[in-house]
Amino acid sequence: MVAMSWSELERLVSEAEADRALQRALRHCRSRQELILAARRLGYEVSRGDLRRAWDEHRQLEQQAQ
Numbered sequence: 235m236v237a238m239s240w241s242e243l244e245r246l247v248s249e250a251e252a253d254r255a256l257q258r259a260l261r262h263c264r265s266r267q268e269l270i271l272a273a274r275r276l277g278y279e280v281s282r283g284d285l286r287r288a289w290d291e292h293r294q295l296e297q298q299a300q
Contacts, residue, residue, distance in 0.1 A: 239279050239280055239281045239283075239284050240284055240287070242273075242278045242279045242280050242284070243273075243278070243280045243284040243285070243288060245278065246273055246276075246278045246280060256276070259272060259276065260272055260273070266282060266285050267282075269285065270282060270285065
């Protein structure tokens with residue numbers, strides 16, 4: 235389940251980068267929970283753990299770049 239939902243998050247990010255309508259739909263989210271619910275309504279099976287993992291990886295990359 236974890237690997238599947240992580241790949242769903244990757245798919246969501248990839249598709250959002252290319253689709254302005256999807257970007258607009260996600261831009262209105264004000265919290266992680268809203269983002270998860272919006273993604274699920276749009277057909278992506280993402281979890282809170284996926285977002286936490288992505289955020290942790292993002293922070294690590296930022297720290298390495300400094």
